Amino acid sequence: MKREISRPPKVALCRVCKGSGRVPGDEEGETHTCLQCEGSGRVTVSCEMILDIRPYKPEPKKHR
Numbered sequence: 001m002k003r004e005i006s007r008p009p010k011v012a013l014c015r016v017c018k019g020s021g022r023v024p025g026d027e028e029g030e031t032h033t034c035l036q037c038e039g040s041g042r043v044t045v046s047c048e049m050i051l052d053i054r055p056y057k058p059e060p061k062k063h064r
Contacts, residue, residue: 001053
């Protein structure tokens with residue numbers, strides 16, 4: 001049995017910049033705009049999965 005699951009998009013905190021919109025640069029104290037969230041500190045997260053559910057059928061034990 002195959003089943004498709006999808007979750008609607010939701011707004012979440014950016015994990016790269018931890019919501020600040022800025023990431024550390026090469027020099028001490030220097031920061032750059034986060035490329036993941038483009039400086040907003042937030043991202044849109046969605047999920048689509050296909051589940052393939054099958055019954056478990058163990059192999060018969062072989063006798064020696």
